[in-house]
Amino acid sequence: MHSPRTLVELLSAKRDGGTLDAADLRRLVASFMDGALADYQMAAFLMAVFFRGLDDAETVALTEAMLHSGRVLDLSRVPGFKVDKHSTGGVGDKISICLAPLVAACGVPVPMVSGRGLGHTGGTLDKLEAIPGFRTDLSAYDFARIVGDVGTCMIGQTQEIAPADKRIYALRDVTATVECIPLIVASILSKKLAEGIDGLVLDVKVGRGAFMKDTERATALATALVRVGTRAGKRVVAVLTDMDTPLGVEVGNASETREALEVLHGRGPADVVECTMVLGAEMLVMGGKAKDAADARALLERAIARGDAVRTMERMVEAQGGDPRVVADPSRLVVASVTVPVVAASGGTVTAVDALAVGLAAVAMGAGRARADAAVDPAVGISVDVKPGARVAAGDVLARVHVRDEAAGKAIAERIRGAYTIDAQAHVSAPATLVRGRIEA
Amino acid sequence: MHSPRTLVELLSAKRDGGTLDAADLRRLVASFMDGALADYQMAAFLMAVFFRGLDDAETVALTEAMLHSGRVLDLSRVPGFKVDKHSTGGVGDKISICLAPLVAACGVPVPMVSGRGLGHTGGTLDKLEAIPGFRTDLSAYDFARIVGDVGTCMIGQTQEIAPADKRIYALRDVTATVECIPLIVASILSKKLAEGIDGLVLDVKVGRGAFMKDTERATALATALVRVGTRAGKRVVAVLTDMDTPLGVEVGNASETREALEVLHGRGPADVVECTMVLGAEMLVMGGKAKDAADARALLERAIARGDAVRTMERMVEAQGGDPRVVADPSRLVVASVTVPVVAASGGTVTAVDALAVGLAAVAMGAGRARADAAVDPAVGISVDVKPGARVAAGDVLARVHVRDEAAGKAIAERIRGAYTIDAQAHVSAPATLVRGRIEA
Numbered sequence: 001m002h003s004p005r006t007l008v009e010l011l012s013a014k015r016d017g018g019t020l021d022a023a024d025l026r027r028l029v030a031s032f033m034d035g036a037l038a039d040y041q042m043a044a045f046l047m048a049v050f051f052r053g054l055d056d057a058e059t060v061a062l063t064e065a066m067l068h069s070g071r072v073l074d075l076s077r078v079p080g081f082k083v084d085k086h087s088t089g090g091v092g093d094k095i096s097i098c099l100a101p102l103v104a105a106c107g108v109p110v111p112m113v114s115g116r117g118l119g120h121t122g123g124t125l126d127k128l129e130a131i132p133g134f135r136t137d138l139s140a141y142d143f144a145r146i147v148g149d150v151g152t153c154m155i156g157q158t159q160e161i162a163p164a165d166k167r168i169y170a171l172r173d174v175t176a177t178v179e180c181i182p183l184i185v186a187s188i189l190s191k192k193l194a195e196g197i198d199g200l201v202l203d204v205k206v207g208r209g210a211f212m213k214d215t216e217r218a219t220a221l222a223t224a225l226v227r228v229g230t231r232a233g234k235r236v237v238a239v240l241t242d243m244d245t246p247l248g249v250e251v252g253n254a255s256e257t258r259e260a261l262e263v264l265h266g267r268g269p270a271d272v273v274e275c276t277m278v279l280g281a282e283m284l285v286m287g288g289k290a291k292d293a294a295d296a297r298a299l300l301e302r303a304i305a306r307g308d309a310v311r312t313m314e315r316m317v318e319a320q321g322g323d324p325r326v327v328a329d330p331s332r333l334v335v336a337s338v339t340v341p342v343v344a345a346s347g348g349t350v351t352a353v354d355a356l357a358v359g360l361a362a363v364a365m366g367a368g369r370a371r372a373d374a375a376v377d378p379a380v381g382i383s384v385d386v387k388p389g390a391r392v393a394a395g396d397v398l399a400r401v402h403v404r405d406e407a408a409g410k411a412i413a414e415r416i417r418g419a420y421t422i423d424a425q426a427h428v429s430a431p432a433t434l435v436r437g438r439i440e441a
Numbered sequence: 442m443h444s445p446r447t448l449v450e451l452l453s454a455k456r457d458g459g460t461l462d463a464a465d466l467r468r469l470v471a472s473f474m475d476g477a478l479a480d481y482q483m484a485a486f487l488m489a490v491f492f493r494g495l496d497d498a499e500t501v502a503l504t505e506a507m508l509h510s511g512r513v514l515d516l517s518r519v520p521g522f523k524v525d526k527h528s529t530g531g532v533g534d535k536i537s538i539c540l541a542p543l544v545a546a547c548g549v550p551v552p553m554v555s556g557r558g559l560g561h562t563g564g565t566l567d568k569l570e571a572i573p574g575f576r577t578d579l580s581a582y583d584f585a586r587i588v589g590d591v592g593t594c595m596i597g598q599t600q601e602i603a604p605a606d607k608r609i610y611a612l613r614d615v616t617a618t619v620e621c622i623p624l625i626v627a628s629i630l631s632k633k634l635a636e637g638i639d640g641l642v643l644d645v646k647v648g649r650g651a652f653m654k655d656t657e658r659a660t661a662l663a664t665a666l667v668r669v670g671t672r673a674g675k676r677v678v679a680v681l682t683d684m685d686t687p688l689g690v691e692v693g694n695a696s697e698t699r700e701a702l703e704v705l706h707g708r709g710p711a712d713v714v715e716c717t718m719v720l721g722a723e724m725l726v727m728g729g730k731a732k733d734a735a736d737a738r739a740l741l742e743r744a745i746a747r748g749d750a751v752r753t754m755e756r757m758v759e760a761q762g763g764d765p766r767v768v769a770d771p772s773r774l775v776v777a778s779v780t781v782p783v784v785a786a787s788g789g790t791v792t793a794v795d796a797l798a799v800g801l802a803a804v805a806m807g808a809g810r811a812r813a814d815a816a817v818d819p820a821v822g823i824s825v826d827v828k829p830g831a832r833v834a835a836g837d838v839l840a841r842v843h844v845r846d847e848a849a850g851k852a853i854a855e856r857i858r859g860a861y862t863i864d865a866q867a868h869v870s871a872p873a874t875l876v877r878g879r880i881e882a
Contacts (some may be wrong), residue, residue, distance in 0.1 A: 011617035041485035044616035047488035175485035176452035
């Protein structure tokens with residue numbers, strides 16, 4: 001018999017490249033939550049993990065320890081194979097807002113716990129709250145009830161869901177330990193597994209405006225998410241999608257919700273529609289409602305054509321305290337009164353619209369937040385009207401900035417103009433392919 | 442013009458293998474001291490340094506930032522080239538106590554700031570405090586005055602000396618970042634450079650009872666200390682000495698002081714005398730009082746033979762409030778009333794006396810401390826009478842345990858017996874060579 005290792009010995013073991021077992025990782029997380037392991041010790045552990053990594057078994061164990069630091073939502077009374085979608089975050093990514101009601105309308109329950117915007121990427125909760133009255137701070141009880149009644153419900157991460165992830169994420173943010181795949185995997189999966197889901201479709205963004213800038217890193221993250229999620233007993237598929245360019249036209253809160261609602265009416269920009277269809281098809285096949293992607297797409301299109309998707313969204317908005325009339329008439333959503341055009345200085349072919357630059361401009365104008373406790377302005381935003389591949393002449397309007405005052409708008413318009421690359425020589429530039437890869441177990 | 446990097450960006454830069462400049466490191470340490478850089482951020486930085494290291498310029502900069510977090514003692518009014526000795530710590534290492542007055546008696550001022558015992562190694566302050574009335578908590582003013590008057594003074598690290606080192610060391614101790622050469626170098630040198638010295642002789646211990654268990658690691662540490670200390674503008678020499686076996690016979694507080702005082706009288710165990718002579722010769726040559734080691738040894742021997750060393754020690758003890766009569770008559774020092782012999786179970790040649798095991802037994806009996814805030818008992822200790830190389834018969838007394846009660850003594854004696862390796866076959870076993878190497882700039 002040997003005495004258990006001290007917490008510092010566990011740190012040393014990981015530092016020296018050793019492997020921790022599930023009991024060790026449970027002890028680390030539990031000790032962190034009860035104060036026996038101090039913040040500075042967890043910070044040192046996270047940095048050791050940054051260098052030494054975690055193998056799949058360790059990542060599963062860390063995920064489960066974080067998951068069980070809080071409450072796991074019980075959706076056992078909701079019949080059906082419950083599937084959620086998670087995006088690693090991008091600029092103009094409003095897909096959750098149209099995807100959840102659309103998939104639910106096709107018979108697959110979608111319990112969705114979303115986040116707020118931080119840094120250059122927006123957050124689904126901020127966008128949804130542009131709907132007057134819409135509440136995202138529901139109890140676990142109401143969440144389960146609405147998923148059961150409507151087929152979908154979209155709330156925020158409560159204090160009860162994976163509190164260890166919340167504390168660890170806050171620590172990573174200030175200790176240079178964010179960019180670490182096993183820690184990212186454990187953070188994403190611990191929250192998602194707490195939702196009581198059976199399957200998860202991941203939208204791993206790749207490009208300038210994404211957390212993962214290149215396909216290699218994005219593939220590594222997607223692969224790790226699929227492997228670890230599968231090992232934790234869930235069906236998991238990951239799709240890699242482009243985030244060099246903002247997704248869709250609108251970047252903002254009310255404006256992105258408006259654009260997502262358009263999709264439910266059979267309208268909306270082609271890339272937003274395509275992204276919704278690709279992810280929705282994965283969810284329907286995973287949920288057992290379609291035998292393949294083609295079959296699933298037909299179901300999704302029918303749910304839009306018949307109005308089922310709109311009706312599901314109306315019921316969800318109503319159940320969550322929002323004004324359901326915005327679903328039928330998205331133009332009811334607020335928009336800032338001043339519009340400043342972004343004008344092309346020269347002619348040519350648009351070869352790039354830098355998603356990161358657009359995202360940072362959105363933060364600067366109040367549509368996003370640089371600090372977690374800041375408020376967002378739902379009315380302001382950017383319409384990225386002209387996308388890569390388009391031919392423009394000098395003086396053409398490339399984009400529009402929606403602001404509350406002209407002076408601020410002009411400064412933002414200048415930044416957005418800088419986000420455009422216009423090549424006078426290039427005559428043809430194919431738009432980026434939306435889907436860059438797909439990974440399954 | 443570019444804006445300075447944020448503190449988190451500095452952590453990222455080191456994490457990614459970048460080099461920080463002196464201003465960056467000063468900012469990190471200053472921010473840590475004023476609270477802008479939290480404990481958990483420093484912990485993450487230290488772990489990043491564990492993996493990425495610091496180059497010499499960075500180590501010098503970190504050392505100087507830590508040094509200047511507090512007060513640098515001003516000994517400019519003390520004439521002469523001031524030299525101190527620092528040991529990386531071992532079991533039975535009482536050398537400072539005889540070395541400082543001996544070297545001072547030969548005309549080289551020795552300002553010495555020492556530490557307390559922690560873990561299996563003892564501390565000079567604990568040993569000195571076995572002298573009735575002896576005070577180690579003097580003011581910087583009194584310290585400088587006594588060094589000037591007597592030639593040497595031995596105090597503890599005050600709150601004013603390198604407070605950043607104190608806080609960083611406490612953090613390293615609980616975040617598995619102790620075993621990192623550049624951090625060890627910065628910690629040692631920041632404290633020593635705060636003493637106002639011109640030169641430093643390092644005794645880097647190597648072996649079972651040392652922090653560095655093998656010659657390779659000890660050499661790496663010694664080399665880094667010499668390189669960085671030289672770059673910081675000091676004369677620095679390092680000697681590597683054996684710490685597989687306890688140094689001398691006595692392990693304890695009063696008993697080690699007694700043994701060190703014996704050296705000043707021209708007595709004492711051969712290894713203690715030799716270690717004192719080797720280090721003392723380095724200090725005299727460095728201090729310009731001798732042209733080479735042979736010359737220096739002659740001076741040291743003469744200072745002992747003439748009684749100068751004893752007189753210097755008497756003056757120092759008196760100046761620091763202690764009873765100077767213990768210097769002439771070391772048997773005045775306290776000793777525990779109960780002695781339990783450690784008896785050989787079988788005959789043969791002693792091939793090893795495990796210094797680590799002896800050090801841990803000393804902690805267990807109250808001579809050392811497992812926690813920084815524990816008290817030590819000056820009277821208890823172990824006499825390691827029989828050393829490697831000796832032939833013994835079953836029933837011979839190997840060592841003696843000095844305790845306050847018999848039962849505790851028997852348990853300790855059993856541990857000490859376990860520290861001995863007696864080989865029935867071996868007929869000759871050379872005692873370990875004390876000096877294992879020497880490194881200079």
